Amino acid sequence: xxxxxxxxxxxxxxxxxxxxxxxxxxxxxxxxxxxxxxxxxxxxxxxxxxxxxxxxxxxxxxxxxxxxxxxxxxxxxxxxxxxxxxxxxxxxxxxxxxxxxxxxxxxxxxxxxxxxxxxxxxxxxxxxxxxxxxxxxxxxxxxxxxxxxxxxxxxxxxxxxxxxxxxxxxxxxxxxxxxxxxxxxxxxxxxxxxxxxxxxxxxxxxxxxxxxxxxxxxxxxxxxxxxxxxxxxxxxxxxxxxxxxxxxxxxxxxxxxxxxxxxxxxxxxxxxxxxxxxxxxxxxxxxxxxxxxxxxxxxxxxxxxxxxxxxxxxxxxxxxxxxxxxxxxxxxxxxxxxxxxxxxxxxxxxxxxxxxxxxx
Amino acid sequence: xxxxxxxxxxxxxxxxxxxxxxxxxxxxxxxxxxxxxxxxxxxxxxxxxxxxxxxxxxxxxxxxxxxxxxxxxxxxxxxxxxxxxxxxxxxxxxxxxxxxxxxxxxxxxxxxxxxxxxxxxxxxxxxxxxxxxxxxxxxxxxxxxxxxxxxxxxxxxxxxxxxxxxxxxxxxxxxxxxxxxxxxxxxxxxxxxxxxxxxxxxxxxxxxxxxxxxxxxxxxxxxxxxxxxxxxxxxxxxxxxxxxxxxxxxxxxxxxxxxxxxxxxxxxxxxxxxxxxxxxxxxxxxxxxxxxxxxxxxxxxxxxxxxxxxxxxxxxxxxxxxxxxxxxxxxxxxxxxxxxxxxxxxxxxxxxxxxxxxxxxxxxxxxxxxxxxxxxxxxxxxxxxxxxxxxxxxxxxxxxxxxxxxxxxxxxxxxxxxxxxxxxxxxxxxxxxxxxxxxxxxxxxxxxxxxxxxxxxxxxxxxxxxxxxxxxxxxxxxxxxxxxxxxxxxxxxxxxxxxxxxxxxx
Numbered sequence: 001x002x003x004x005x006x007x008x009x010x011x012x013x014x015x016x017x018x019x020x021x022x023x024x025x026x027x028x029x030x031x032x033x034x035x036x037x038x039x040x041x042x043x044x045x046x047x048x049x050x051x052x053x054x055x056x057x058x059x060x061x062x063x064x065x066x067x068x069x070x071x072x073x074x075x076x077x078x079x080x081x082x083x084x085x086x087x088x089x090x091x092x093x094x095x096x097x098x099x100x101x102x103x104x105x106x107x108x109x110x111x112x113x114x115x116x117x118x119x120x121x122x123x124x125x126x127x128x129x130x131x132x133x134x135x136x137x138x139x140x141x142x143x144x145x146x147x148x149x150x151x152x153x154x155x156x157x158x159x160x161x162x163x164x165x166x167x168x169x170x171x172x173x174x175x176x177x178x179x180x181x182x183x184x185x186x187x188x189x190x191x192x193x194x195x196x197x198x199x200x201x202x203x204x205x206x207x208x209x210x211x212x213x214x215x216x217x218x219x220x221x222x223x224x225x226x227x228x229x230x231x232x233x234x235x236x237x238x239x240x241x242x243x244x245x246x247x248x249x250x251x252x253x254x255x256x257x258x259x260x261x262x263x264x265x266x267x268x269x270x271x272x273x274x275x276x277x278x279x280x281x282x283x284x285x286x287x288x289x290x291x292x293x294x295x296x297x298x299x300x301x302x303x304x305x306x307x308x309x310x311x312x313x314x315x316x317x318x319x320x321x322x323x324x325x326x327x328x329x330x331x332x333x334x335x336x337x338x339x340x341x342x343x344x345x346x347x348x349x350x351x352x353x354x355x356x357x358x359x360x
Numbered sequence: 361x362x363x364x365x366x367x368x369x370x371x372x373x374x375x376x377x378x379x380x381x382x383x384x385x386x387x388x389x390x391x392x393x394x395x396x397x398x399x400x401x402x403x404x405x406x407x408x409x410x411x412x413x414x415x416x417x418x419x420x421x422x423x424x425x426x427x428x429x430x431x432x433x434x435x436x437x438x439x440x441x442x443x444x445x446x447x448x449x450x451x452x453x454x455x456x457x458x459x460x461x462x463x464x465x466x467x468x469x470x471x472x473x474x475x476x477x478x479x480x481x482x483x484x485x486x487x488x489x490x491x492x493x494x495x496x497x498x499x500x501x502x503x504x505x506x507x508x509x510x511x512x513x514x515x516x517x518x519x520x521x522x523x524x525x526x527x528x529x530x531x532x533x534x535x536x537x538x539x540x541x542x543x544x545x546x547x548x549x550x551x552x553x554x555x556x557x558x559x560x561x562x563x564x565x566x567x568x569x570x571x572x573x574x575x576x577x578x579x580x581x582x583x584x585x586x587x588x589x590x591x592x593x594x595x596x597x598x599x600x601x602x603x604x605x606x607x608x609x610x611x612x613x614x615x616x617x618x619x620x621x622x623x624x625x626x627x628x629x630x631x632x633x634x635x636x637x638x639x640x641x642x643x644x645x646x647x648x649x650x651x652x653x654x655x656x657x658x659x660x661x662x663x664x665x666x667x668x669x670x671x672x673x674x675x676x677x678x679x680x681x682x683x684x685x686x687x688x689x690x691x692x693x694x695x696x697x698x699x700x701x702x703x704x705x706x707x708x709x710x711x712x713x714x715x716x717x718x719x720x721x722x723x724x725x726x727x728x729x730x731x732x733x734x735x736x737x738x739x740x741x742x743x744x745x746x747x748x749x750x751x752x753x754x755x756x757x758x759x760x761x762x763x764x765x766x767x768x769x770x771x772x773x774x775x776x777x778x779x780x781x782x783x784x785x786x787x788x789x790x791x792x793x794x795x796x797x798x799x800x801x802x803x804x805x806x807x808x809x810x811x812x813x814x815x816x817x818x819x820x821x822x823x824x825x826x827x828x829x830x831x832x833x834x835x836x837x838x839x840x841x842x843x844x845x846x847x848x849x850x851x852x853x854x855x856x857x858x859x860x861x862x863x864x865x866x
Contacts, residue, residue: 123721152722184726261716320713322558322747332558332759337849344813344852352725353706353713354577354745 002075002083002104005097007062009078012038012096014065015057017206019045027211034215035093065203072178072204075104085111090248091222095201101177102197110168110196114288115145117224117245119217119238120154120231121263126351128154128231128263131255133161134360135228138281140167142294147172147224149216150185150192154230154238159192168196172220174212176204213237221245226288228253228278232266239266242275251287253278280360304347311338315348316358324356363450363457366464367443368487369428369435370480372645372685372692373609375487379429380440380465382447387423393444395428397435398644404438407469408445415473415521420452436644438468439478442497445469445520446527455527463515464488465523467499473520475499479614482607485509497523503535504619505611508604548623549590552761556749560587563744563854565765568594569772570833571787573678573700573739575663575856578746580710584703585628587746588659591701592624593762595657596770602655605695609647609654625656627698631665635673639683640694650677653698663702664731671736674700678739699789700739703746704732713745741789741826743856772836788833793825800828801841806848813852827851 005013015038016023022045026033036044038057046053069076077083078097083104088094100107116139118132132154136146140162148155150171162169171192173181177200180189192198201215217237221227221244229252232238242252253276257264271277276287285294304312314324325335339356342348348356363382368375378395391405412419426444428435443465450457466484467475481502486509488496495513498506503516515532517523526532554561560576560583567574568591576584598606603620610616610625629638629649640648650658660666677683677696685692708724711717720728776787779799785791791799802810810827813819819827828843831851835843 121721122723123719125716152726156722182723258716262719320747321745322556322753323750325558326750326752332562333846333850336559336562336853337846340849340853344809344816344818346816350857351713352720353579353711353718354747355713 001070002077002100003066003070004081004083004104005066005076005078006080009080009096010062010065010076011057011060013099013201013203014060014062015041015053016096017202018053018056020202020206020209020212022047022049023211024209027214030211030214031093031218068204069099072176073101074178074204075100075107077104083108085223087111088219088222091218093218094222095219097201097203099177099200099203100197101199102193106168107170107197107199110145110170111147111223113143113145114225115147115170115223116284116288117147117220117227117241118154118158118230119148119220119227119241120158120229121233121236121238121266122151122153122155123233123263124153124157124231125261125263126355126357128255128257129157129351130349130357130360132157132230133164135230135255135278135281135284136161136169137165139284140165140169142281142285143167144284145170145196147220149173149220150180150188150198152182152185156185156188158230159188163191163195170196170223171198172216172223173198173200174216175202175206175208176200178204181208214240217241218244221250222248224250226251226253226276226284228255228284229267229270229275230255231257231263233262234265236266239270242270251276253284253287255279302345304342304345308338308342308347311335312342312347312358315342315356321354321356361451361453361457363447363460365443365447365450365460366488366491366493367440367466368464368484369433370437370439370483370612371433372640373483373612373647373651373694374692375483375490376433377487377491378433378435378440379427380443380447381427381429382444382451383425383427384420384448384451385423385425389421389423391424391426393426393428395426395431395435396433397428397440398437400438401428401435401440404441404444404469407438407441407471408448410471411441411445411469411473411520412448414471415519415524417449417454417524418452420448424448424451434644438476439466439480439484441469442467442475442520442523446523449524455524459527459529462494463497463527464491464493464495465497467497467502469520475517475519475523477501480612481506482508482604482611485512485514486608488512497526500533500536505607505616507535508607508620548593548762549586550593550762551590551765552758554583554587554590554758555756556753556759557583557587557746558759560744560746561759561765562850563742564591565594565760565769566830566833566837566854567591567699567701567742568765569769569837570741570776570830571699571789572741572830572833573789574702574742574744575737575740576701576703576744576746577706578703579712579714579748580705582746582748584746585659585661588628588657588661588701588703589626590762591657591699592626594765594769595624595699596766596773598622598624598655606655609651609695613647613652615652625653626659627653627656628659628661631660631662633666633670635667635670636685638670639673639677639696640685640692641687643687645685645687645692647694648683650674650683650696650698651694654695656698658698658700660700660702663704663736664728668734671734675735678736700736702736702740706745714748737856738822740856741830742854744854768837771839772833775836775839776833788829788836791829791832796825796828796832800832800843802828802831802843802848803845805845806831806843809845809848809852818852819855823855827855830854
């Protein structure tokens with residue numbers, strides 16, 4: 001068990017947790033607020049409880065704080081420690097302590113070689129989910145660590161894709177690294193921690209507040225060598241992450257979308273503003289390492305059986321199932337059988353509403 | 361003077377013999393009815409008094425006591441009126457009492473002395489035959505229905521006067537001519553009206569052939585209800601015993617007027633229905649929708665909107681083919697052998713999979729999936745997506761017709777009956793794991809594909825059994841002795857997906 005948080009930093013992490021409920025009022029300027037020292041922070045947001053919190057901080061037994069992290073199975077590292085990820089030091093308000101589920105050594109190793117963040121909307125389209133998933137899968141199988149926030153939608157799809165690609169992935173969580181947020185992602189959290197890591201700025205047992213999301217986003221942006229936004233609405237947090245990445249001098253990329261889709265407004269805007277076009281893992285690798293410097297170790301490309309090609313093509317063109325079957329000239333019997341064969345072969349995926357999409 | 365007449369109370373859906381005893385003594389004029397009757401029975405005193413007067417008889421100005429025996433059985437409804445009135449007439453010697461001995465009497469009286477249409481005559485007739493009675497007096501409208509029970513002379517009379525005349529020896533009136541049931545005549549919805557919907561039609565036929573429960577998924581207005589309504593038209597015709605059971609239940613529920621019901625029932629309760637509305641219940645237990653759908657189709661539209669408790673109540677009926685309703689210290693058993701068909705929107709907004717219209721995020725999809733999941737979903741062998749037909753399909757010829765589909769279904773059922781004879785199941789949908797192991801045979805390639813699908817996690821252990829049952833039905837429809845690779849693939853594509861599959865698998 002790694003316990004590499006100094007007293008001062010451990011106390012700082014405790015204080016953030018203690019003031020968690022106060023910080024929501026200033027979540028618009030959370031970057032500046034988090035950059036404040038302990039006393040200034042208390043002064044700024046402590047409110048009526050200022051005095052009592054100060055007393056508690058004075059009387060704080062840091063060993064208790066450490067014991068809690070230990071009990072939750074979390075490694076800790078603080079910004080005074082050499083093992084602290086140097087990438088985070090670029091932040092104006094770097095997190096005092098990182099709590100790590102899955103092991104500190106593993107985290108350090110995973111993020112040492114140009115990790116890529118894939119972020120996007122919680123309300124993603126089936127297309128966006130497929131893009132995030134295949135990007136995660138492709139990059140992970142080329143040995144790139146995927147960093148994301150384990151939120152519903154794009155984030156989860158990116159993690160799931162990375163796991164499918166046989167790679168490890170890092171989830172940066174808003175409140176507590178030992179517990180899944182959102183809770184429905186318990187299974188995903190378990191799988192991520194088994195081979196990768198989950199990281200948080202706040203200690204175990206902290207409940208989730210809204211300011212923690214932009215705060216978490218800054219960690220994602222700083223950790224990743226490149227941040228790719230897949231789908232994001234106009235006011236999505238993913239755009240915030242992209243902005244923060246630019247702020248710390250990291251390149252951003254975006255997957256192009258249809259101009260009429262609301263979820264594509266964000267990435268299309270980023271592209272207009274000069275972000276890299278990301279059409280697939282290839283684009284990301286080329287941008288990070290120079291064109292062709294590192295070949296995409298893509299999964300062996302499997303060919304669908306010839307008799308299924310027409311149906312696969314019709315689905316790829318975006319036709320609904322019945323129309324796709326008609327285009328491929330298949331009756332209901334052979335058509336349903338062909339769909340099952342494509343699905344089991346991993347060529348298509350059945351989404352909500354029974355709509356099939358081609359696995360990219 | 362004492363008179364005794366047989367009649368029947370309807371207990372749930374079963375007839376129970378009740379003796380009406382009427383005793384006339386000298387004393388102050390009074391008319392009391394004892395024997396655990398409800399308000400309708402108490403009020404029958406006034407109906408009987410007027411009916412007797414208006415039929416040209418004398419209402420005795422003495423002390424009259426009527427008893428409905430056995431006294432422990434709760435008597436509900438106005439069906440005892442006619443027996444009570446004839447009892448009063450017999451006790452006052454206005455009709456011959458001994459001639460009443462061979463009769464059972466059933467019906468409600470109007471103040472004018474007419475015998476009113478009373479639901480449940482078929483059940484009463486069955487009871488009368490079982491009790492060994494030779495003749496049954498029922499309201500004229502119900503005579504045909506009661507006459508469905510053989511070995512019993514049914515006398516349909518329009519009034520109390522006519523009933524009294526039959527008892528005094530006049531010729532009983534002939535059975536009324538069969539009334540054409542408007543509903544039976546009105547063309548049943550037919551598959552020939554359907555354009556497009558190739559995959560759902562195939563699923564419909566498989567479901568009907570194997571007795572599989574079926575779930576439709578699709579956007580509003582795509583035709584889920586329209587398709588479900590046509591399922592009874594492709595199910596094999598009911599046997600006479602089944603038809604009589606359905607007629608009896610529907611007659612008791614007051615849903616049916618005359619003659620034998622030939623079409624399999626289709627019941628589509630609204631999603632606000634309570635658990636007891638669905639499976640039966642109430643202070644005086646009455647059959648619920650599940651029992652009314654017996655031998656037919658129970659259709660639950662908007663499955664996600666039903667109360668959880670209502671859906672949970674369907675577990676026993678689905679499992680056992682009957683439901684036990686306990687009220688007070690009594691337990692009643694209602695038959696519930698129905699095919700369950702349900703329809704749901706794919707997501708809360710309803711438009712998932714339709715172009716870019718759906719705006720539901722993963723959170724909404726998960727919530728929707730949770731509403732759907734549960735024991736009921738586990739009983740659904742087939743899931744099929746219903747899409748809006750294309751313009752081209754709307755203009756083309758229908759895929760099939762009910763008559764053709766019904767032939768194929770009947771043929772497949774015949775094969776199942778042969779294979780499953782001697783076991784507890786009568787169709788593939790009812791096979792349990794043991795029967796699946798014993799009867800389901802796959803070709804080598806199909807075997808491998810099934811193993812692969814299980815291996816990659818596309819199937820759960822239970823899902824594997826479901827797929828095998830459905831594949832067996834598909835093989836039966838196509839006349840294959842073993843399940844071929846194609847049969848299995850079709851079954852796999854129609855497999856019911858767990859909650860994880862209904863949403864994003866991440």
